Amino acid sequence: MTEKGKSGKILIVDDNEDLLKAAKIFLKRHFQQVDLETNPETIPTLLNNESYDVILLDMNFTKDVSSGKEGYYWLEKILEIDPSSVVVLITAYGDVQMAVKAIKAGATDFVLKPWENEKLLATLFSAMRLRETRLEVEDLKTKQEAINLKINDRYGDIIGQSASIRKVFETIDRVAATDANVLILGENGTGKELIARAIHNNSPRKGQVFVNVDLGSVSETLFESELFGHKKGAFTDAKEDRPGRFEIANKGTLFLDEIGNLSLPLQAKLLTALQNRKVSRVGANKEVEIDIRLVCATNMPLYDMVKENKFRQDLLYRINTIEVELPPLRDRLEDIPVLAEHFLKHYSEKYDKNISKISDASLTRMQKHNWPGNIRELQHALERAVIMGNSQVLQPEDFNFTSQPQQQLDGDNVMLDQFKLEDVEKILIRKVLKKYNGNITQAASELGLTRSSLYRRLEKYGL
Structure with missing residues (x-):
């Protein structure tokens, strides 16, 4: 932001000098810099010397010509020089087909002259926000390429030679070349994000962005705004249009970490976006198509959560085309x-x-x-x-080791510190069942469980 709160650099290319002067007088009140040009032949030089947020380009420079061919020609040249340029075409002829053709050719918008000042201003502000979004995406791509250059081998910092980790490498080799959705399962600290990045870096999308979203840190109220984006004024703090993570990750990989933390209502919203391959920003009616590679991860028992109606089965089927389970x-x-x-x-x-x-x-x-x-x-x-x-x-x-290395679990030749609570519970249930010769009622009574609770645990542990 510059002095007096003005920002943005605008270039207007039109052969009508009176129109240029009037436009500059009006737009200088709202933008940091407004440059004027009557000769389109100077466009390459101008773009090599300056980076404009929006370019207003006339479609006809030859007298008595209304075909728009000149505009299309210079639009193509501008996008060759800077593919992230935002171009708004202007013409005195309200031809709808011409407008459609211009948008398909890469223009951002289309305005008719003589224009209404307020409508022109709104169009330019919207176009400038699009330019900011494109630059953000380009910045993300540049950073991603820098990250990729730092990776010395195919799997980055995934280190190991054990049979279990070699199995993970084999899975990455098979799945990375596809666009299949991947679900990574594993305890905290096992390297789920590294696996997600390895899948991306070995995929056809490796030149595109990798966007990481920690769903465990996204609040219920900000979920839609964070993932799908929002329009200016959609809610109290929505002071500008903002793309969501889905839009930012378009053409690349979207990594949804801690997906097991989502509430059922948020799961439903996520499922809808994944099924339709479209998102709609909060406060907007228009849907945006998305093309992403989806990788999800969690340390939570999703299959148990499905049985307990805490996680949607249809969402689980959607995200786990391929599963990668990381060993502790x-x-x-x-x-x-x-x-x-x-x-x-x-x-x-x-x-x-x-x-x-x-x-x-x-x-x-x-x-x-x-x-x-x-x-x-x-x-x-x-x-x-x-x-x-x-x-x-x-x-x-x-080193600061806090656990005792060799505590025996009474009656079983296992190390207590090598087990989670679920492992200890499984061993205890097995011991009590053995004590009562498989009598469910007596075993449940000693364990302080109901019969149905014990049956659920037997199913869970495969006993």
């Missing part, structure tokens, strides 16, 4: 040394620390740790150890 770190212990070395190198460089190795004792201790926070917890553990370490080799005392 405790199930891929052989990957801990290579992951730890990777994080050690990264944080040693970041904090300028001369630490070159992790001791064998530290690695052994790591492989006995439960890692409830998975790879993210391991990453933070290495960062802390690098910061606090005083020697070239990290020792166990440089």
